[in-house]
Amino acid sequence: MQLKAQLLAEIAALPSDRLGAVLDFVRSLHTDSSIPSAQAFLSHLKTIGTWSGNDLQDCLEAVQNSRGEAHFDSEPNPFES
Template identity: 30%
Template sequence: MTYLELRQKIEQQLAQLPPDQLSLVSDFLDALQTRENKSNPPLRRLAPIKRGSKAVDLLKFAGTWQGDDLEECLQFVRETRSKAQF
């Protein structure tokens, strides 16, 4: 089916729809347009991932622990972590 034939078919179908169904078609088309705009967000630059970093390089991301459940959290990690597979 060519583009022109498809447009004519859709126009004929739209002409036969009652107003409540025409409203649904309009909502559907709005959703398609919104999805199209969201699926092509502008790209942003990210800093490159540095390979060969050392643990000391991660200290700038470290904070201080807030709370009194540090031991509980560490125990939870020990109980639920899986062995690394290489």
């Protein structure tokens, strides 16, 4: 079976609620995928949801409490030749 016929068969077998995602994907192939568009980024943000926590202070305290002293081995220095 030719590739186009295989694609059409797969699309025909999809539930209708997935067709929009397929259309979005196919349209994205027409653009340079290495540079996401602002519209694509905004569409992606809508799928993430929102954060509604009120535990910012707890999170900051957890970060403060888990910090340790940093140790650096500067010999040999990889940035000096």
